[in-house]
Amino acid sequence: MSRLLLFLAGILGLLALSWGVLVGMPWLQLGALSPAAPEPLSAMALEGSRVYGAENCAACHTRQIAPGDRAALAREWGRRATVPGDFRTARPEMPGLLRIGPDLSDVGHRLSALALAQRLYASPAGSAMPPYRFLFEPQSNGAPGGEIVPTPRGAALIAYLLTLEQGPLPAAASPEPATP
Ligand code: HEC
Numbered sequence: 001m002s003r004l005l006l007f008l009a010g011i012l013g014l015l016a017l018s019w020g021v022l023v024g025m026p027w028l029q030l031g032a033l034s035p036a037a038p039e040p041l042s043a044m045a046l047e048g049s050r051v052y053g054a055e056n057c058a059a060c061h062t063r064q065i066a067p068g069d070r071a072a073l074a075r076e077w078g079r080r081a082t083v084p085g086d087f088r089t090a091r092p093e094m095p096g097l098l099r100i101g102p103d104l105s106d107v108g109h110r111l112s113a114l115a116l117a118q119r120l121y122a123s124p125a126g127s128a129m130p131p132y133r134f135l136f137e138p139q140s141n142g143a144p145g146g147e148i149v150p151t152p153r154g155a156a157l158i159a160y161l162l163t164l165e166q167g168p169l170p171a172a173a174s175p176e177p178a179t180p
Pocket of ligand 1 (some may be wrong): 116
């Protein structure tokens with residue numbers, strides 16, 4: 001009987017230990033690293049995040065800059081490493097796996113609405129990124145010289161991309177200097 005109790009206690013102890021290592025320690029190390037109160041997404045930006053997911057932009061774009069990723073900082077894709085708090089308003093998080101295109105963590109800070117629209121409408125020569133022309137429509141039935149405006153989905157995506165900005169961290173908690 002006492003062996004059984006010892007066995008059960010051992011299992012519980014192991015569970016507690018792994019919880020501590022996998023959940024408790026990361027929380028202690030990273031939990032406080034939250035950018036100052038990120039604003040909740042507007043309804044339009046939230047819709048845009050769904051477009052971002054549906055068009056699978058995350059297949060080619062990451063939104064995570066690892067601590068020590070000096071190459072990303074040198075290219076000014078971000079101003080600092082990504083922290084868990086950066087995803088507080090994201091539903092769901094789409095950090096991406098492969099970086100075929102630039103990291104988009106701070107793209108709303110780097111590019112204007114117009115630059116984003118132009119980039120989505122047409123690809124530079126030789127670019128691996130397909131044009132997303134179906135997110136736009138000509139306003140004047142295709143007459144030459146007519147204005148081209150984003151569709152509601154396109155406008156929502158651009159509104160969402162503009163919210164992708166790295167807020168400042170509390171100074172003491174910064175995982176690395178802002179410039180490499
Ligand atoms: C097949 C891969 C691929 C997909 C899918 C893709 N992109 Fe890209 N994207 C790239 C590449 C490569 C570049 C860099 C070269 C260029 O500008 O074309 C890029 C560049 C960009 C830029 C300019 C970034 C900068 O720093 O100048 C933005 C913004 C962007 N993509 C947004 C998106 C969005 C939004 C989607 C989804 C609708 C998307 N991309 C889907 C590959 C991709």
